[in-house]
Amino acid sequence: MRLSRYFLPVLKETPSEAQIASHRLMLRAGMIKQSSAGIYSWLPMGFKVLKKIETIVHDEQMRAGHIPMLMPTLQSADLWKESGRYDDYGKEMLRISDRHGRDMLYGPTNEELITDIFRSHVNSYKDLPLTLYHIQWKFRDEVRPRFGVMRGREFYMKDGYNFDLTKEDALHAYNRHLVSYLRSYERMGLQAIPMRADGGPIGGDYTHEFLVLAETGESEVFYDSDVTDLSFGDREIDYDSVEQCQGVLEEFTTKYARTDETHDEAAFNDVPEERRRTARGIEVGQIFYFGTKYSEALGAKVQGPNGKPTPVHMGSHGIGVSRLLGAIIEASHDDKGIIWPEGVTPFHCGIVNLKQGDDEADAACNQLYAALTAAGLEPLYDDRKERAGGKFATMDLIGLPWRITVGPRGLKNGVVELTSRRTGESVELSPEEAVKKVAEIYAPHMTSRGF
Amino acid sequence: MRLSRYFLPVLKETPSEAQIASHRLMLRAGMIKQSSAGIYSWLPMGFKVLKKIETIVHDEQMRAGHIPMLMPTLQSADLWKESGRYDDYGKEMLRISDRHGRDMLYGPTNEELITDIFRSHVNSYKDLPLTLYHIQWKFRDEVRPRFGVMRGREFYMKDGYNFDLTKEDALHAYNRHLVSYLRSYERMGLQAIPMRADGGPIGGDYTHEFLVLAETGESEVFYDSDVTDLSFGDREIDYDSVEQCQGVLEEFTTKYARTDETHDEAAFNDVPEERRRTARGIEVGQIFYFGTKYSEALGAKVQGPNGKPTPVHMGSHGIGVSRLLGAIIEASHDDKGIIWPEGVTPFHCGIVNLKQGDDEADAACNQLYAALTAAGLEPLYDDRKERAGGKFATMDLIGLPWRITVGPRGLKNGVVELTSRRTGESVELSPEEAVKKVAEIYAPHMTSRGF
Numbered sequence: 092m093r094l095s096r097y098f099l100p101v102l103k104e105t106p107s108e109a110q111i112a113s114h115r116l117m118l119r120a121g122m123i124k125q126s127s128a129g130i131y132s133w134l135p136m137g138f139k140v141l142k143k144i145e146t147i148v149h150d151e152q153m154r155a156g157h158i159p160m161l162m163p164t165l166q167s168a169d170l171w172k173e174s175g176r177y178d179d180y181g182k183e184m185l186r187i188s189d190r191h192g193r194d195m196l197y198g199p200t201n202e203e204l205i206t207d208i209f210r211s212h213v214n215s216y217k218d219l220p221l222t223l224y225h226i227q228w229k230f231r232d233e234v235r236p237r238f239g240v241m242r243g244r245e246f247y248m249k250d251g252y253n254f255d256l257t258k259e260d261a262l263h264a265y266n267r268h269l270v271s272y273l274r275s276y277e278r279m280g281l282q283a284i285p286m287r288a289d290g291g292p293i294g295g296d297y298t299h300e301f302l303v304l305a306e307t308g309e310s311e312v313f314y315d316s317d318v319t320d321l322s323f324g325d326r327e328i329d330y331d332s333v334e335q336c337q338g339v340l341e342e343f344t345t346k347y348a349r350t351d352e353t354h355d356e357a358a359f360n361d362v363p364e365e366r367r368r369t370a371r372g373i374e375v376g377q378i379f380y381f382g383t384k385y386s387e388a389l390g391a392k393v394q395g396p397n398g399k400p401t402p403v404h405m406g407s408h409g410i411g412v413s414r415l416l417g418a419i420i421e422a423s424h425d426d427k428g429i430i431w432p433e434g435v436t437p438f439h440c441g442i443v444n445l446k447q448g449d450d451e452a453d454a455a456c457n458q459l460y461a462a463l464t465a466a467g468l469e470p471l472y473d474d475r476k477e478r479a480g481g482k483f484a485t486m487d488l489i490g491l492p493w494r495i496t497v498g499p500r501g502l503k504n505g506v507v508e509l510t511s512r513r514t515g516e517s518v519e520l521s522p523e524e525a526v527k528k529v530a531e532i533y534a535p536h537m538t539s540r541g542f
Numbered sequence: 543m544r545l546s547r548y549f550l551p552v553l554k555e556t557p558s559e560a561q562i563a564s565h566r567l568m569l570r571a572g573m574i575k576q577s578s579a580g581i582y583s584w585l586p587m588g589f590k591v592l593k594k595i596e597t598i599v600h601d602e603q604m605r606a607g608h609i610p611m612l613m614p615t616l617q618s619a620d621l622w623k624e625s626g627r628y629d630d631y632g633k634e635m636l637r638i639s640d641r642h643g644r645d646m647l648y649g650p651t652n653e654e655l656i657t658d659i660f661r662s663h664v665n666s667y668k669d670l671p672l673t674l675y676h677i678q679w680k681f682r683d684e685v686r687p688r689f690g691v692m693r694g695r696e697f698y699m700k701d702g703y704n705f706d707l708t709k710e711d712a713l714h715a716y717n718r719h720l721v722s723y724l725r726s727y728e729r730m731g732l733q734a735i736p737m738r739a740d741g742g743p744i745g746g747d748y749t750h751e752f753l754v755l756a757e758t759g760e761s762e763v764f765y766d767s768d769v770t771d772l773s774f775g776d777r778e779i780d781y782d783s784v785e786q787c788q789g790v791l792e793e794f795t796t797k798y799a800r801t802d803e804t805h806d807e808a809a810f811n812d813v814p815e816e817r818r819r820t821a822r823g824i825e826v827g828q829i830f831y832f833g834t835k836y837s838e839a840l841g842a843k844v845q846g847p848n849g850k851p852t853p854v855h856m857g858s859h860g861i862g863v864s865r866l867l868g869a870i871i872e873a874s875h876d877d878k879g880i881i882w883p884e885g886v887t888p889f890h891c892g893i894v895n896l897k898q899g900d901d902e903a904d905a906a907c908n909q910l911y912a913a914l915t916a917a918g919l920e921p922l923y924d925d926r927k928e929r930a931g932g933k934f935a936t937m938d939l940i941g942l943p944w945r946i947t948v949g950p951r952g953l954k955n956g957v958v959e960l961t962s963r964r965t966g967e968s969v970e971l972s973p974e975e976a977v978k979k980v981a982e983i984y985a986p987h988m989t990s991r992g993f
Contacts, residue, residue, distance in 0.1 A: 098609050098672060100663035124659055127618035127646070132659055135674070138612045158549050161589045163696045164615055164679055165648070167578035182641045187648075190633045190683045195578070197616070197638075208575055208583055212551035221549060223586070228615055228679070232641045245614045 092438065093460075094473045098135050101485055111307045113420035114239030116429050120489045122416075129236025129244030136489065137416065139437040141247065144415050145226055147278045147434065148249050150539045155271040155330045157222040157251055162204050164228050168194035170203035174388050185232045197230035202385050202407055205252045209403070210391040216256045219393065219403070222264055224251030226412060238307075241373070241417035249410040254386075254403045256395065261380055261404035265297060266336035268378045268408040272301055273323045273343065275410065276375065278536070280432020281419060283375050284318050285344050289352040297380035297406075300350060302372030305421040312372040314348035315362045325535075373418045380406040429490030430513050434536050438471035439463070440529050441491040443482045445498030447474060455497050459507070459522050466530040467537060487512065493532065495525050543889065544911075545924045549586050552936055562758045564871035565690030567880050571940045573867075580687025580695030587940065588867065590888040592698065595866050596677055598729045598885065599700045601990045606722040606781045608673040608702055613655050615679050619645035621654035625839045636683045648681035653836050653858055656703045660854070661842040667707045670844065670854070673715055675702030677863060689758075692824070692868035700861040705854045707846065709833065712855035716748060716831045717787035719859040723752055723827050724774045724794065726861065729987070731883020732870060734826050735769050736795050740803040748831035748857075751801060753823030756872040763823040765799035766813045776986075824869045831857040880941030881964050885987050889922035890914070891980050892942040894933045896949035898925060906948050910958070910973050917981040918988060938963065944983065946976050 100121040109115035117123045122137030171177035185197040226249045236244050253264035276283040283301035347362050386402040395401035423430045446452045463470040473482045496508040506519040551572040560566035568574045573588030622628035636648040677700045687695050704715035727734040734752035798813050837853040846852035874881045897903045914921040924933045947959040957970040
């Protein structure tokens, strides 16, 4: 993309309404614009990152054998009355009346709807196990929406639901989700620590939240510092293997790591003192096993091997897709702007032309642009007639991990400059070497299969 | 995908509520499930086709230089009061009151919101031309929703908006949209004829609707049969070239083709009698140039070259993404089921194992599955223990364009059978040749670049 043809309305001034870094930086970098309280338009660069995150989530869910579908944003109130949650949900549920006066609502979650789909179509234990998921806009009518996309009213979320014949099978589904979530967050360049959590209104004994450590996190967290050394890495996993998935769960959840809701001072004190940590965390996902709670309430039963109707064991599992943009920025920025991890960056590489209008510099930039594109990468070429200082400031603000700077002086020596946004370090390379280097850096991230 | 692990709830019986073929077939093929009047859940196979269509639309819009973004589903009523359309829109607009009693609505279209984004961020003619678009769920509270996704209440639509300094520039944007729409529909295997249309509530003198000819179409259409011979084909186009885009417009819109709304009997009679056709059509898109109507009403002005504030020339351009599934099926089915065009088929190729459980047949199917996957294709392998007749009926119903049938008798001779869903014709080939043939067929369709 050439910046002269893009829509990237960066702001010079820091918007006064933004209290935290991610909100401030998303506004300043022209990624979002509030359209009404807690509701945002995703401007082109914000939308691009949202799609990158969504693509990773889809990719890892499909890899785990979970099946994508899509439920609507608006739901009839009837199913919620049947499950008993219509009255429980309070004012955070946006209730709507259509032209015929029917009670509708903007779905805050989808346990009822998915269970209805299940009970309409699945009759036999032979059709299990089954895990369905979708990524869809949801609405939660917060009293005081704030922190930008971190606590918006209209938000984008992946929610998945497993249906299993037995508790053992459902716990395997739980473990599969844990593994696929660890992989997803790592691909986004995030460390998200699974922590024992509280069931809350969804209920359930088995539940873990995934938290990203950040000063602005809404939860206080307590953990054994050993958990921050864990990483899934590029190991292979067979999602059909109960042992392998259970092994990952144990590896990642045995050490102490809890939010304030489930914190147990005595257990925490068993952690050697030098490894005890207290910090703040941002919740970016949660997994639940809640047994037969919804299947009993909504009559989701299958004919079991014994021929008898058997309520299925369910769980629900969520990733906050739109919220993740905020979490990633909270975890990865400096005073100049955002620092995107390679896995989610909106463009792979910036190109800064130090002397726009100079024939040689323009030609070199155009060649770099073509070569990066031919390598399957997406560069953002700042081809505006602006001072170098302004171009660097924009690149630092929007946070592309790599920048190639092209100027007449370097070109005389046959080199351009490749700079890391994270470290600020630069190396001089021939244009061909620079393209090769950038392509190598991104090779591990070009793995999504799409639809 | 192995069918034993998929969620494809095909129905044996024809649902009584479905009046037209596409609605009936989408229900029978387990693609959608109504959750409330005019609101559908997209079951896995329906969702997959929806994504294929969405991907083509994104791909062709980006190719035309239009910039993707995303506006929210819910909007504040304020902007609509400012434009004067809040009262005009009537009961089809779903009006919502949030917990603080603020007037909101579920967006039926986005002229107001995009114009607000534009006026907040763009100040100079130097930032033009600019075309922004998004694909988002919209809501239209129809009195009598019917025909499945063809006339649902919650529907998925691409809408794009161009902002230009002059009428000439805006008409070039109009032409770019026409070209990109022709390309999009052709990639979906559809012939959609641009017809002179009526501005309706959006207004505008220049507007064309794109219609797919089908008996169940909601519009009566009148056209010169020569228009059905036109095709964009695989010609190259330079979207920056005013002449090229204008040339395509003239080629595709000079011959008589109008809906009943704009039909002109006298002009129609100038068409040689043997080429005059009357038929029915399904509207799958519409493009508008409406001048400065919204920019004046909402104060979207830029500083012109003369230094004076100048209202921008705008147009809006829509493709009915969810509706297209219905339109494609209406245009392409037979009495056994759907016949997907290659460009949008949910799976590229079916594999039918005639003797599930037979070691040799199972091994051959597994090898085919692996080879097709390695070739970048997505097969659907019916690995259920069911009679061959049932497997064929399911494949015919769900309409994958190509099927490979594997049985012990063929394997003895080293062959499998490759069958075209459209013609019913079969050829015997070695498994390797069958994979090669299918890969060749799909090569022209594997062109989307994604995000």
